[in-house]
Amino acid sequence: MERLQSEGKTLLYVANERGPVGLIALRDTLRAETPATLARLRRLGIKRLVMISGDRRVMAEALGRELGFDTIHAEVVPEDKAALVQQLQAEGARVAFVGDGVNDGPALTVADVGIALPRGADIARATADILLMDDRLDAVADAREIAAKTIALIRTNFRAAVGLNTAILAGAVSGRLPPLGSALLHNGTTLGVLFNALKGVQLGR
Incomplete structure (x- = not known):
């Protein structure tokens, strides 16, 4: 079980009246273009890739390590996402934030450039500076x-x-x-x- 959790999987336990009978491991499916998009962004001059997620730490860190993010922040509430963006700005960074959820609204607002995906939540699309017309992650690149x-x-x-x-x-x-x-x-x-x-x-x- 520890191995499955370290791989960023959510565990569902199956049991009956006699006790545990099975275990199901679930994991979010990555967009196929994600690794290539991140590599392309680096080639285009993006110096630091930061992952800010509200997911559980073990899941977020497993996914972030797999994708090669420089910094990983997990279990972050919406207000703290915005605070992390402002912290990066205070360090002298110009921040582009990509998000599509309701929880991403505050961070999209304070970022130097907020980018939302077309199928994102209404608040994400309304607060972003750029709304991508194509639902591909490599459209960011x-x-x-x-x-x-x-x-x-x-x-x-x-x-x-x-x-x-x-x-x-x-x-x-x-x-x-x-x-x-x-x-x-x-x-x-x-x-x-x-x-x-x-x-x-x-x-x-």
């Missing part, structure tokens, strides 16, 4: 990758626009570019940045 690539695209476009327009302005002020040429080049850089932005980003899996 998709969101992280899209956000990072979008920021990179914005920075690239900004640098290109500032650099090219500065060069055009310098050419116009020095007399090397006529007014019509300066206007055409300026509009051309604006269109170039716009078309580059419209390309958007693509996920690389």
Whole structure:
């Protein structure tokens, strides 16, 4: 029994009038994509993965160790989930919290980014900053990758626009570019940045 409990299983005892006759071990089924999603999040720059669960400690720790979480908090009530998020923030971390239950509402509210799954509780979906449209855990990694690539695209476009327009302005002020040429080049850089932005980003899996 100790071995089964250490594996994170819930034990159900079967008995009749004569006494115990059997034992049933139950365990939550992991989403198939969970291990790959956590590994992908690390590759995308997530430095610390923290598991915050209301489940019994032996179950949560067994599951957390199997998945490779850096820190595991078990038997946590909703208010303490929010407090743990705030503690991480006080340590200088920017926290993204993923949850789908009623008990996750407070933590989703205080996190820097709250992410809810589409089939989650109403309060989780209402308080989250991001509501995933696809009920896949790896959609969390998709969101992280899209956000990072979008920021990179914005920075690239900004640098290109500032650099090219500065060069055009310098050419116009020095007399090397006529007014019509300066206007055409300026509009051309604006269109170039716009078309580059419209390309958007693509996920690389």
